Amino acid sequence: MTSMSDDTSMPPTARRPTMRDVAQLAGVGIKTVSRVVNGEPNVAAGTTERVRRAAAELHYEPDMHAGNLRRADGRSHTIGLLVSSVANPFAAHVHRAIERVAAERDYAVFATSLEEDPAAERRAIAALSRRRVDGYVVTPVQDDQSYLRVHLDRGTPLVCIDREPAGIDVDSVVTSNYDGARDAVRHLVAHGHRRIAFLGDLERILTARHRRAGYLDELASAGIAPDPALVVLDLHDDASATAVTRHLLALPNPPTAIFSSQNLVTLGAIRALQQLGLEYDIALVGFDDVEAGDLVKPRVSAIAQDPDRVGRLAAERVFARIDGDVSPARRIVVPTQLVVRGSGEIPCPGA
Amino acid sequence: MTSMSDDTSMPPTARRPTMRDVAQLAGVGIKTVSRVVNGEPNVAAGTTERVRRAAAELHYEPDMHAGNLRRADGRSHTIGLLVSSVANPFAAHVHRAIERVAAERDYAVFATSLEEDPAAERRAIAALSRRRVDGYVVTPVQDDQSYLRVHLDRGTPLVCIDREPAGIDVDSVVTSNYDGARDAVRHLVAHGHRRIAFLGDLERILTARHRRAGYLDELASAGIAPDPALVVLDLHDDASATAVTRHLLALPNPPTAIFSSQNLVTLGAIRALQQLGLEYDIALVGFDDVEAGDLVKPRVSAIAQDPDRVGRLAAERVFARIDGDVSPARRIVVPTQLVVRGSGEIPCPGA
DNA sequence: GTGTCGTCTGACATCGATGTCACGAAAACG
DNA sequence: CGTTTTCGTGACATCGATGTCAGACGACAC
Numbered sequence: 004m005t006s007m008s009d010d011t012s013m014p015p016t017a018r019r020p021t022m023r024d025v026a027q028l029a030g031v032g033i034k035t036v037s038r039v040v041n042g043e044p045n046v047a048a049g050t051t052e053r054v055r056r057a058a059a060e061l062h063y064e065p066d067m068h069a070g071n072l073r074r075a076d077g078r079s080h081t082i083g084l085l086v087s088s089v090a091n092p093f094a095a096h097v098h099r100a101i102e103r104v105a106a107e108r109d110y111a112v113f114a115t116s117l118e119e120d121p122a123a124e125r126r127a128i129a130a131l132s133r134r135r136v137d138g139y140v141v142t143p144v145q146d147d148q149s150y151l152r153v154h155l156d157r158g159t160p161l162v163c164i165d166r167e168p169a170g171i172d173v174d175s176v177v178t179s180n181y182d183g184a185r186d187a188v189r190h191l192v193a194h195g196h197r198r199i200a201f202l203g204d205l206e207r208i209l210t211a212r213h214r215r216a217g218y219l220d221e222l223a224s225a226g227i228a229p230d231p232a233l234v235v236l237d238l239h240d241d242a243s244a245t246a247v248t249r250h251l252l253a254l255p256n257p258p259t260a261i262f263s264s265q266n267l268v269t270l271g272a273i274r275a276l277q278q279l280g281l282e283y284d285i286a287l288v289g290f291d292d293v294e295a296g297d298l299v300k301p302r303v304s305a306i307a308q309d310p311d312r313v314g315r316l317a318a319e320r321v322f323a324r325i326d327g328d329v330s331p332a333r334r335i336v337v338p339t340q341l342v343v344r345g346s347g348e349i350p351c352p353g354a
Numbered sequence: 355m356t357s358m359s360d361d362t363s364m365p366p367t368a369r370r371p372t373m374r375d376v377a378q379l380a381g382v383g384i385k386t387v388s389r390v391v392n393g394e395p396n397v398a399a400g401t402t403e404r405v406r407r408a409a410a411e412l413h414y415e416p417d418m419h420a421g422n423l424r425r426a427d428g429r430s431h432t433i434g435l436l437v438s439s440v441a442n443p444f445a446a447h448v449h450r451a452i453e454r455v456a457a458e459r460d461y462a463v464f465a466t467s468l469e470e471d472p473a474a475e476r477r478a479i480a481a482l483s484r485r486r487v488d489g490y491v492v493t494p495v496q497d498d499q500s501y502l503r504v505h506l507d508r509g510t511p512l513v514c515i516d517r518e519p520a521g522i523d524v525d526s527v528v529t530s531n532y533d534g535a536r537d538a539v540r541h542l543v544a545h546g547h548r549r550i551a552f553l554g555d556l557e558r559i560l561t562a563r564h565r566r567a568g569y570l571d572e573l574a575s576a577g578i579a580p581d582p583a584l585v586v587l588d589l590h591d592d593a594s595a596t597a598v599t600r601h602l603l604a605l606p607n608p609p610t611a612i613f614s615s616q617n618l619v620t621l622g623a624i625r626a627l628q629q630l631g632l633e634y635d636i637a638l639v640g641f642d643d644v645e646a647g648d649l650v651k652p653r654v655s656a657i658a659q660d661p662d663r664v665g666r667l668a669a670e671r672v673f674a675r676i677d678g679d680v681s682p683a684r685r686i687v688v689p690t691q692l693v694v695r696g697s698g699e700i701p702c703p704g705a
Numbered sequence: 706g707t708g709t710c711g712t713c714t715g716a717c718a719t720c721g722a723t724g725t726c727a728c729g730a731a732a733a734c735g
Numbered sequence: 736c737g738t739t740t741t742c743g744t745g746a747c748a749t750c751g752a753t754g755t756c757a758g759a760c761g762a763c764a765c
Contacts, residue, residue, distance in 0.1 A: 016509035021721055032745040037723060045742055062504045067484045068419035068430075069721035072750040079419075081485070089465070090450035092443065092645075099441035102467055111464050111481060114440070116453055130462060133418045134432070153413045158367035273649050294443075295646045298624050372751055383715035388753060396713060420751035423720040 020061040029057035040065055071135070081111050082321060083131035085124065085141040086164075088116040092266070093291065093310050094142070097164060100314025101140060108322065110137075119208070121145040128154070138321040143168055143209075160324030164317045166209045167334075174320040176313050176335045180210045180290075183306040183339035184217025184264070187288040190304075190341060191260045192225045195351030196286060199227075200251050200258035202244055202272060203236040204265040211236075214264045214290055233258050244271025245278075252279055259351045260286035269293055273303065286349040290339075297344055304347025306339045313337050371412040380408035391416055422486070432462050433672060434482035436475065436492040437515075439467040443617070444642060444661050445493070448515060451665025452491060459673065461488075470559065472496040479505070489672040494519055494560075511675030515668045517560045518685075525671040527664050527686045531561045531641075534657040534690035535568025535615070538639040541655075541692060542611045543576045546702030547637060550578075551602050551609035553595055553623060554587040555616040562587075565615045565641055584609050595622025596629075603630055610702045611637035620644055624654065637700040641690075648695055655698025657690045664688050 022040070026033040031050060038046050039054040046054075057063075071079055084101060086094035098114055105112050113136065115127040124144045131139065132154060139154075139161040149170030151161060161168075163175040191199050201218045204211035215236065222229050232254060235247050244263065248271065251258055263269040269289030276282040282301060289296075289305045296303035316335050341347075373391070377384040382401060389397050390405040397405075408414075422428055435452060437445035449465055456463050464487065466478040475495045482490065483505060490505075490512040500521030502512060512519075514526040542550050552569045555562035566587065573580050583605060586598050595614065599622065602609055614620040620640030627633040633652060640647075640656045647654035667686050692698075 017507045019508050023721080026745095033721095034723080034745055035743085038744090041723085045744085047743060050743080064480065064483045066486060066721055068486060069423055069750090070723065072417075072420055072423070072721080072752090073723040074750085075724075077750090088450060089440065089453060090443075090446045092441075092446075095441045095443075095446040098465070099439060099467060102440060102465075109481065111466070111485060113462050114449070114453075114465050115462070116450060129415065130460065132415045134462060135417060135419060156368045157370050270646055270649065273646075277649065293646055295621055295624075295644055295650060298621065298628065298650045299646065300651055374751080377715095384751095385715055385753080386713085389714090392753085396711090398713060401713080417751055420720090421753065423722090423751080424753040425720085426754075428720090 020063045022063075022065070024061055025054065025057045025063050028061065029053045077135075078137050078325075079135045080109055081113060081134065081136045082138045082140065083113045083115065083127070083134075083136040085115050085117055085127050085139065087142055087144075088118055089114050090116070092294065093165075093308065096310035097314035097317070100311045101318040104315055104318035104322065110322075117142070117144050119144055119205070125150070132159075137325050138162070140164055140317050140321055141168075142166060145169075160321055162317045162320045162324075164313055172332045174317075174324070174333045174335070176317045176320065176337060178210070178308045178313065179336050179338050180213035181217040181220075183290060183308075184214040184262070185221040186339065186341050187262050187290065187306050187347075188218055188221035189225070190343075190347055191262065191286055191288060192221070192227070194260075194286060194348055195353075196260035197227050197351070198230065198233065198256070198258045199260045199262055200233040200248075201235065202238055202247065202261065202263040202265075202268045203234070204268065205239050206236050211264060218262060218264075238265075238268050238271075241267045241271030241274065244268040245275045248272045248275035249279065252276075252281060252285065258285070259353070260349075261288075263287065263289045265289075266291045266293055269303070269305070273299060282346070283349065284352070286347055286351075288341075288347040292342060296342075301346045301349070302344035304344045305342045307342045308339055309337050371414045373414075373416070375412055376405065376408045376414050379412065380404045428486075429488050429676075430486045431460055432464065432485065432487045433489045433491065434464045434466065434478070434485075434487040436466050436468055436478050436490065438493055438495075439469055440465050441467070443645065444516075444659060447661035448665035448668070451662045452669040455666055455669035455673065461673075468493070468495050470495055470556065476501070483510075488676050489513070491515055491668050491672055492519075493517060496520075511672055513668045513671045513675075515664055523683045525668075525675070525684045525686070527668045527671065527688060529561070529659045529664065530687050530689050531564035532568040532571075534641060534659075535565040535613070536572040537690065537692050538613050538641065538657050538698075539569055539572035540576070541694075541698055542613065542637055542639060543572070543578070545611075545637060545699055546704075547611035548576075548578050548702070549581065549584065549607070549609045550611045550613055551584040551599075552586065553589055553598065553612060553614040553616075553619045554585070555619065556590050557587050562615060569613060569615075589616075589619050589622075592618045592622030592625065595619040596626045599623045599626035600630065603627075603632060603636070609636070610704075611700075612639075614638065614640045616640075617642045617644055620654070620656070624650060633697070634700065635703070637698055637702075639692075639698040643693060647693075650697075652697045652700070653695035655695045656693045658693045659690055660688050 022033050022036045026036045036054050039051050071077055102112050113131055117123040121144050141163055142165045143163055147170040148168045151171055161173050167175055203215050219229055238244050261272055263272045276285055292305040292307040293303055296305055373384050373387045377387045387405050390402050422430055453463050464482055468474040472495050492514055493516045494514055498521040499519045502522055512524050518526055554566050570580055589595050612623055614623045627636055643656040643658040644654055647656060
């Protein structure tokens with residue numbers, strides 16, 4: 004007869020010990036265990052020791068959620084992060100920066116990808132609200148965030164990143180999209196270019212519109228009339244960017260420079276230039292730096308963002324609010340930086 | 355006298371409504387609200403409607419944690435993900451894939467970066483355990499995961515990704531590091547190379563050791579005696595990789611090809627080659643594809659991993675376990691793919 | 706008209722913890 | 736030495752929800 008009643012390997016699920024179990028084993032009241040676990044004062048040294056030993060023996064882990072139910076401040080020590088996609092390099096670095104700040108305070112971070120879907124934004128907020136997060140860091144997708152006011156009124160702070168909120172008055176941390184775009188265009192103009200193409204991201208996205216505005220305004224202040232044929236909007240992946248770039252360069256009167264407004268679009272443009280063998284003839288500045296941008300030839304000039312700083316500042320704002328800061332909403336602009344590497348300094352042939 | 359008692363903008367925190375509030379407003383018992391919210395049967399249509407209206411009017415959101423306390427299955431509908439860094443492109447894509455599977459089941463994902471710190475692994479597990487996650491997906495950092503057995507025994511499943519677990523018998527989803535490395539070396543040998551340098555990641559990391567083993571074994575089966583001078587280990591960033599590569603190429607008898615075992619290291623090697631003007635003379639294959647690898651010249655050949663598949667499979671395993679699957683632990687290997695682009699096909703000059 | 710049944714509903718105990726409070730013992734005070 | 740304080744401790748109510756159970760009611764069969 005083989006051992007059917009094997010004690011050590013059979014049980015698929017052992018019950019998770021509670022404070023009561025620890026209390027019983029230590030021979031004390033449940034409240035005393037609570038005191039020891041939470042480091043409250045007025046527990047005899049010997050008692051503390053017994054409780055600790057019992058807790059360790061049972062591998063006891065307190066249930067934060069049960070505790071929060073009764074606890075005065077009711078904090079879940081959890082925040083929620085909503086971004087376009089956790090796989091997007093910019094968002095991923097923002098995430099890492101936020102996590103770093105959160106870790107210092109023993110906060111855990113829920114991350115959710117919205118993929119530019121407005122419905123996903125509401126769903127994600129609801130899901131996190133049911134989990135009672137203490138605060139949100141959000142890349143807004145919807146046109147209007149006023150539906151979030153209820154959460155704010157209940158004391159759950161929210162900070163917007165990358166894009167400005169609409170309909171609510173909350174802290175935001177944004178990149179200087181408009182000024183950055185102007186910098187890019189000014190740089191190209193300074194190298195003699197007047198026919199500068201613009202490869203824009205989805206117009207649905209606020210920052211894309213800001214970059215377009217910067218492009219147009221800088222052209223205007225340089226006294227250059229924009230050529231509608233050189234302005235292409237609503238690009239969001241590199242394949243379409245490649246196709247569009249090839250098309251632009253095949254025009255009878257092609258651009259001599261390109262300002263691409265987003266990471267993937269920049270990669271697509273470079274691919275087109277390489278295919279046509281024009282990478283040393285057409286100037287290119289991209290918004291948002293590309294990994295390995297200094298290994299491509301010519302090396303890629305870019306308007307670099309600072310995701311690390313965006314994330315850190317956003318996290319600091321949420322935690323300040325969680326800590327009770329009730330000062331007026333702040334709008335923090337993180338400047339971009341023109342990274343000069345080569346592709347943006349190709350001079351205009353005619354000039 | 356200005357309005358000091360402004361009702362609409364003053365209150366910093368409004369109380370969050372509970373089921374009791376909804377019940378009161380709807381004129382029903384609290385249990386009936388619970389029934390409606392959870393879609394339980396046997397509630398009159400009119401009552402359901404009144405409750406719904408009351409809940410909507412108060413913007414009621416159920417408290418999942420309070421519910422789980424009493425609920426029979428006790429699921430928190432939350433899983434934890436531990437990776438090297440959420441900013442690492444490989445991990446970020448794994449994360450996205452896991453999130454996709456989780457979203458289908460209304461699960462939220464906690465992501466934590468360990469940065470190869472063994473202590474961080476234990477801290478993260480403890481933090482998530484206190485939050486009662488239903489499962490873990492972990493990139494192990496510690497040498498021994500047997501301390502996790504308690505969690506497993508309590509019915510919280512764990513799946514390892516990228517690296518094999520040690521000391522516990524759980525599902526794992528790993529890349530074919532060893533075979534991938536052999537593929538890389540075989541490819542270089544096929545192009546006539548015999549002096550192939552190896553740029554290895556931190557030896558502390560299991561996968562790094564596997565890649566090194568693959569490198570050595572493939573050399574051996576090609577009848578090539580490894581030159582210790584060409585094997586450099588413990589590289590983890592691109593600056594040191596650049597320096598080491600420059601050093602190797604300055605040797606009296608330099609390598610004719612390089613196999614770099616990790617993303618950042620590959621970038622560093624390319625930089626060195628470009629600085630020396632040798633990028634068309636020295637063959638290079640990198641483990642793990644680099645973004646924009648097809649825009650660099652020569653285009654970068656690589657052993658590509660499939661993070662999307664790794665993430666999806668890992669998530670499927672965790673959820674299967676959460677659903678009660680008690681079949682033996684499975685080890686799933688996701689194959690790598692050799693991406694031929696140019697840098698790896700540079701022939702050996704002598705041959 | 707009466708008994709049985711299914712539907713609809715709410716009172717109450719409970720989940721695992723913390724906040725309040727009261728009590729006994731020891732310490733500090735006069 | 737009596738009295739006030741402080742310390743150390745546990746009983747109990749409570750947080751916001753769900754599980755159990757019993758009761759009210761109307762429909763239906765006899």
